[in-house]
Amino acid sequence: MTRAVVLVSGGLDSATALAIARNQGFDCYALSVAYGQRHDVELDAAKTIAKAQGACEHRVVTVDLSSFGGSALTDPDIAVPEVPTSGIPITYVPARNTVFLSLALAWAETLGARDIFIGVNAVDYSGYPDCRPAFVEAFTELANLATRTGVEGERFVIHTPLIDLSKAEIIQRGIALGVDYGKTISCYQPDKDGRACGKCDSCRIRREGFASAGVPDATEYQA
Amino acid sequence: MTRAVVLVSGGLDSATALAIARNQGFDCYALSVAYGQRHDVELDAAKTIAKAQGACEHRVVTVDLSSFGGSALTDPDIAVPEVPTSGIPITYVPARNTVFLSLALAWAETLGARDIFIGVNAVDYSGYPDCRPAFVEAFTELANLATRTGVEGERFVIHTPLIDLSKAEIIQRGIALGVDYGKTISCYQPDKDGRACGKCDSCRIRREGFASAGVPDATEYQA
Numbered sequence: 001m002t003r004a005v006v007l008v009s010g011g012l013d014s015a016t017a018l019a020i021a022r023n024q025g026f027d028c029y030a031l032s033v034a035y036g037q038r039h040d041v042e043l044d045a046a047k048t049i050a051k052a053q054g055a056c057e058h059r060v061v062t063v064d065l066s067s068f069g070g071s072a073l074t075d076p077d078i079a080v081p082e083v084p085t086s087g088i089p090i091t092y093v094p095a096r097n098t099v100f101l102s103l104a105l106a107w108a109e110t111l112g113a114r115d116i117f118i119g120v121n122a123v124d125y126s127g128y129p130d131c132r133p134a135f136v137e138a139f140t141e142l143a144n145l146a147t148r149t150g151v152e153g154e155r156f157v158i159h160t161p162l163i164d165l166s167k168a169e170i171i172q173r174g175i176a177l178g179v180d181y182g183k184t185i186s187c188y189q190p191d192k193d194g195r196a197c198g199k200c201d202s203c204r205i206r207r208e209g210f211a212s213a214g215v216p217d218a219t220e221y222q223a
Numbered sequence: 224m225t226r227a228v229v230l231v232s233g234g235l236d237s238a239t240a241l242a243i244a245r246n247q248g249f250d251c252y253a254l255s256v257a258y259g260q261r262h263d264v265e266l267d268a269a270k271t272i273a274k275a276q277g278a279c280e281h282r283v284v285t286v287d288l289s290s291f292g293g294s295a296l297t298d299p300d301i302a303v304p305e306v307p308t309s310g311i312p313i314t315y316v317p318a319r320n321t322v323f324l325s326l327a328l329a330w331a332e333t334l335g336a337r338d339i340f341i342g343v344n345a346v347d348y349s350g351y352p353d354c355r356p357a358f359v360e361a362f363t364e365l366a367n368l369a370t371r372t373g374v375e376g377e378r379f380v381i382h383t384p385l386i387d388l389s390k391a392e393i394i395q396r397g398i399a400l401g402v403d404y405g406k407t408i409s410c411y412q413p414d415k416d417g418r419a420c421g422k423c424d425s426c427r428i429r430r431e432g433f434a435s436a437g438v439p440d441a442t443e444y445q446a
Contacts, residue, residue, distance in 0.1 A: 063286035063326070070333030088371045095329035098369045102325045103286070106318035110293030130369045138368050142361040146321045146353045148311045 001027035004115035004159070005108045006055065007100050008032050010045030012184045012206060013162055016174035017119035018053045020161045023177055029111060030055035031104055035096065036066025036074050041194040045185045052183060061103055070094050073188060080188045082199040088127050089201060091188055097130035101139050101158065108156065109147050116143075117159045124167035124205050136160050167209030175215055182218035195220045224250035227338035227382070228331045229278065230323055231255050233268030235407045235429060236385055239397035240342035241276045243384045246400055252334060253278035254327055258319065259289025259297050264417040268408045275406060284326055293317050296411060303411045305422040311350050312424060314411055320353035324362050324381065331379065332370050339366075340382045347390035347432060349424050359383050390432030398438055405441035418445045 004026035008014045021028050030050035032043055043060060050058035066074035071093040072081070078090055097120065104116045120131040129135065140158045144150035162170050174181065186206045187196035196203050198221045210217035227249035231237045244251050253273035255266055266283060273281035289297035294316040295304070301313055320343065327339045343354040352358065363381045367373035385393050397404065409429045410419035419426050421444045433440035 059290065061287060061290060064284060065329055067282065067284060068330045068333045088374060092371055093329075094332035094371070095325055095366075095369060098325040098328060098365065099322070102318055102321040105321060106288055106316075107291045109317035110291045129371060129374045132368070135365070135368045138361070138365040142321065142358070142365050143318075145355070145358045145361050146318060148315055148317070148352060151311060151352045 001025065002115065003027045003029060003111050003113035004117055005029045005031055005104045005111065005113050006117040007104055007119070008046045008050055008055070008058070010042030010049065010184060011186045012174070012181055013119035013121055013170060015049045015053065015179050015181070015184045016170050017117045017161055018049065018055065019174055019177040019179045021117045021159070022054050026115060028055045029107065029113065030058040031107055032058065032060045033100055033103060034060055034062040035093070035099070036064045038073050038076065039185065039188055039190050041190050041192065042185050045183060045194065048183050052180060059107070063099060063103070065093060065096065065099065068094065080200050084201060084204070088129065091126060091201065092128050095130070097135070098139070105143050105147065105156065109149055114149070114154060115157050115159060117161065119162050120160050121162045121165060121167070121170065123165060124209060126201050126205070133160070133163060136163070167205055168213035171209050171213040171215055180218070191222055195222045197222055224248065225338065226250045226252060226334050226336035227340055228252045228254055228327045228334065228336050229340040230327055230342070231269045231273055231278070231281070233265030233272065233407060234409045235397070235404055236342035236344055236393060238272045238276065238402050238404070238407045239393050239400070240340045240384055241272065241278065242397055242400035242402045244340045244382070245277050249338060251276070251278045252330065252336065253281040254330055255281065255283045256323055256326060257283050257285040258316070258322070259287045261296050261299065262408065262411055262413050264413050264415065265408050268406060268417065271406050275403060282330070286322060286326070288316060288319065288322065291317065303423050307424060307427070311352065314349060314424065315351050318353070320358070321362070328366050328370065328379065332372055337372065337377055338380050338382060340384065342385050343383050344385045344388065344390070344393065346388060347428050349428070356383070356386060359386070390428055391436035394432050394436040394438055414445055418443045420445055
């Protein structure tokens with residue numbers, strides 16, 4: 001089987017990306033990053049999902065982006081907004097997906113994998129710059145210049161199977177592939193038991209996704 | 224003063240890059256990465272250099288690339304070569320400079336800095352793909368797509384003041400700026416007191432650099 005590194009955050013999108021990678025026949029190496037996120041119950045969810053979706057290995061790498069701050073997801077003094085905002089929201093974590101893809105690239109190269117999956121989405125998303133197709137194209141270009149693999153003439157491919165899908169389409173795709181979304185956590189400020197706030201941007205987009213997909217929402221919300 | 228993030232490894236090149244950044248008038252934020260390197264006395268050297276060269280802050284971020292392995296610098300079971308090899312050497316660490324620049328980008332964005340310095344060099348170097356101009360250009364492109372800063376129309380600049388210099392020219396530049404190279408460590412396998420092996424690629428290039436610059440080599444070598 002061909003190996004792929006799949007970034008798995010514990011959320012809905014990356015669980016679906018993992019299911020798609022498996023369905024395409026890849027031997028999947030799931031990578032999560034403990035980056036100092038406010039919502040670190042995500043990492044427990046990532047572990048559960050990696051196992052449930054048949055990843056052959058799950059690894060958590062720690063890199064403390066919270067030491068840099070600058071985001072509501074890593075700085076406890078910045079509140080997570082509970083009403084939609086315009087522009088790039090304060091939940092944007094500077095360079096997060098650049099760091100994540102760099103780590104995925106490092107692991108892929110040592111595994112001999114040429115394929116990396118990331119569940120970014122440019123339709124029903126939070127307006128983060130590092131979820132856009134142009135970002136992914138630029139990273140692919142970089143990956144092939146940065147590495148021994150690229151110099152030796154092989155190519156890394158960054159797969160973004162969700163990039164053009166609505167949240168409802170992502171959910172429908174995942175359901176068809178057997179994803180149990182009850183195990184995923186999208187909320188930016190879940191409680192310690194992993195229950196969602198129901199108010200943040202990520203909860204709102206997720207909830208609307210289930211509704212418009214016509215799929216029961218298995219999310220556990222806080223009372 | 225304008226802020227810049229400067230990657231400082233503890234080696235000769237990045238010490239010079241820091242001196243150049245300071246000389247250009249930047250307020251320098253020195254960043255080192257504890258990536259599981261074999262030669263972690265480098266980090267002590269980085270701290271000393273950051274202070275000596277007037278960085279206004281020095282931060283060490285931990286990210287364990289040794290968990291991925293694949294390099295003589297992070298895997299104790301792979302020997303550091305003591306004779307020159309052809310092609311990309313086994314001391315290449317997969318995606319290392321991509322990870323380092325990603326972290327520098329994250330910090331720069333939260334600091335409001337637009338300038339990042341990295342002491343890569345494409346002349347007297349070890350043949351690493353992520354030291355080449357094309358790599359740095361691709362990272363700059365990526366940085367400006369990945370971030371709030373880029374979306375809002377400002378540009379990150381990745382400064383590579385050493386990229387076209389020979390090792391001798393780097394040393395001459397640094398000496399003119401007051402760098403004390405006795406504080407720097409280039410060796411891939413120093414002993415616990417930071418003394419250089421004198422045999423690895425990095426020692427060889429460094430030693431030849433001092434000789435051809437006509438500057439006394441202040442390196443402490445193992446007996």
